[in-house]
Amino acid sequence: MVGVGPGGPEDLTPRARRALEEADLVIGYRTYVDLVSTIIAGKEVRAYPMKSELERAEAALDAAARGRQVALVSSGDPGIYGMAGPVLEMLGELPGEDGNETAETLQVEVIPGVTAASAAAALLGAPLMNDFAVISLSDLLTPWEVIARRLEAAAAGDLVIVLYNPASRKRTRQFSEAGRIIRRHQPGDTPVGIVRNARREEESRLITSLDAMSEQVVDMATTVIVGNSQTVLAANRMVTRRGYRL
């Protein structure tokens, strides 16, 4: 499982690049595979549509069990809402011995990458200087009540909150609802940073406030960072103070 970071080859670690170069089969969601197209040129590639995580995991394990050297590509970090989970869960359910390569003998490695929280924070300033929570607003796999309870808990604990997957084409209600939940615990002028397409074409970023955030258009390529009580604007950037005496 190879994390390719937020954008192109500039954000890819040498460890991840080597795994791509050494692979004889590359599997991944089409958009992610495209991010590293120059590196994997000439290799066998199986690009999948969204929401085919289990198919991708199964294809990768099947091919690896047949001796292929597989790179399963995730954007950002495969260990954060990525493909590492489904693959390892599936690997844990494979039979232990069947005369072939199995769970014990397959070499499976997670190669981390720069996750969206880091990429977005860097473009906004330094909002993650203090404790924070990372919460996905996608309720495809997690019930909304669970997500709402986590937003409530994180805001009550004065954690900075990073929102992954704030909206999709069909799922638009959760972003403004998340704002309302956090607003119960944080003032309306709390800085909120919104980054879209970090390190890709059409990258954009803006800093707004908790009260105004729901007016912004967000999508699956957007990461949102909601500040806490220590977050301020400094040098036109969003900074969470850690407590140094300047």
Next chain:
Amino acid sequence: MVGVGPGGPEDLTPRARRALEEADLVIGYRTYVDLVSTIIAGKEVRAYPMKSELERAEAALDAAARGRQVALVSSGDPGIYGMAGPVLEMLGELPGEDGNETAETLQVEVIPGVTAASAAAALLGAPLMNDFAVISLSDLLTPWEVIARRLEAAAAGDLVIVLYNPASRKRTRQFSEAGRIIRRHQPGDTPVGIVRNARREEESRLITSLDAMSEQVVDMATTVIVGNSQTVLAANRMVTRRGYRL
């Protein structure tokens, strides 16, 4: 501000490497500067002891204002408990115009890296497949009551919890206290992963339980990941289920 990731050059993005190569002055905590010694060989280097964050920030801004191309090195990601905050706070307080390079004209960039949460998670399996909190146990800059309240909130919200800076030579009480706080909300057999020196010499990792975690030795080079209600052992690794139906 350049994030060099958890270990050596294998974990450094090309963007970060280029910033190091183009710098004519490298500033940083000695241990972090040593991680990239092969890349910065021959350059002017100012290596500092721990707890000199403000001195490092001031030295970097002073040199940049005098026209130097400075790389201020952080391990992991400078945007997560790193040097990005103090530098931008200080930059925000510089006078706007004094005939020299000032806050408006200084080019300051945060180059993210693979943070310790990602590096540790990758070595443990896939514990960060669902929502999580990142909490530092260092009470040098944040009062312990604030940290305790955040641990309580994160555990009550069933977030996976990543502990940074679990202990130092002089600060040893917080780790077991954190375990007791989380234990009020999670069962004692909740998986806990402990990674020391990720991607460096003497790397070690183990998976234990919430009830047993305080028996382990941890230090400033250790990252601890405490699972949530969905975290299980699969294929000898720590995996947080996201809800796929296998």
